[in-house]
Amino acid sequence: MTDKLFIFDTTLRDGEQVPGCQLNTVEKIQVARALEALGVDVIEAGFPVSSPGDFNSVIEISKAVTWPSICALTRAVEKDIDVAAEALKYAKRKRIHTGIGTSEYHIKYKFNSTREEIIERAVAAVKYAKKYVEDVEFYAEDAGRTENEYLAQVVEAVIKAGATVVNIPDTTGYCLPSEFGSKIKYLFDHVDGIHNAVISTHCHNDLGMATANTMAGVLNGARQVEVTLNGIGERAGNTSLEEIVMILKSHKEIGIDTNINTRKIYPSSRMVSGLMNMPIQPNKAIVGRNAFAHSSGIHQDGVLKNVQTYEIINPQDVGIDDNSIILTARSGHAALKHRLSALGVELSEEKLDKVYEDFLKLADRKKEIHDDDILVLAGADRSLNHRVKIDYLQVTSGIGVRSVASLGLDVSGEKFSAAAEGNGPVDAAISALKKIISRQMTLKEFTIQAISKGSDDVGKVHMQVEYKGNYYYGFGANTDIIAASVEAYIDCINKFKIEN
């Protein structure tokens, strides 16, 4: 008999907390629908009290999704729980996720409290949430560094108060797999009534052990895992959904299964990466560009003789389309549509026409168009509604000459132009930009990355700009890296909170 493991996806809450990866409500709905199609059991849709945007997203996701439970995060605070319950009003299945820190660090320094008082607050929060919904999950924040005996008292108390799920987060990603596994076992051995709730893991990846710790939790009785697509999340991220699901699929002897339709993993992963402008490291397990690419002669030879010599997962099982057509300047509209759809991007005919036009221009400059290229193209029309847009850019640079740029901008329909010199072409272009947009803004971070390979490649630029004490992240992509840099800077400017 196989046991069922519940997949609790927090891409839209913990994952979305990554600076620069914020999604708007429409994009969140797109991800939530993809998560539903993927087969997740629970979607953590946001932290409603934290902002009107989060509140609204939980409402809209609740309306858009049918099967998964929609979960809203709260602190152990009545106001948070009231707001979460209100945000969940349209959800067909709803869960409130409330909790409080239980480690000595949290009790002493965050709350200036005592162990007894923390248990009282935990119990009160669960009972209060139960007034609104039947399904209440409790999290013991920093459980990874909470002494086991005390943690068991907390877990027992919240289950008695009515918690249906108890989450044991390794908030700081500190635990060793053996330690985390023993913690879960300790709870099963010492908590009265533990079988009245599902025990959940929520492991962070600060020491690269999130997946190992989550598996240790599962092997010791946890039956819900909290995960994100591509492992995105604060700092080093959360446990990757795709890794846990494929470990269980590959190791049938464990006898635990999930509802996930694994063939939808790759398109969903690409969709999240594209919408969040968050590149996937090429060697990322399961979904990285190189995860199934055999380049050494010995491996290629083995794989050609029998694929199982070096491949433990069939790429098609995770939705990687082996027969993917390589797109070139001769590829038609239908081929582009097919490829975008395989990557989880569905566009209206009008948008597709625009992307196809850009695709042909890019294909003229590059021999082969890769998945990442077309994802960038499909996202490129996000700038259509921007206040500030580039009209033209011309740069002269070289060795032994000072760089000069002249730039034309369209600011809410009005045309401006400026020219400037600089210490290199990017500096010249940004100086020209600053002559037009004369605000006190400072470039804090600037990275350029090639999407695939070749001197004709598209360059992606990520920038962080400080303006009035706030940090804004911007993104640009172009075969001309100077243009990509200016696009990224303008992307930041378009996100500024401006009073007038």
Ligand code: KIV
């Ligand atoms: O990492 C953590 O402890 C969390 C909780 C809020 C569940 O994200």
Ligand code: ZN
């Ligand atoms: Zn977390």
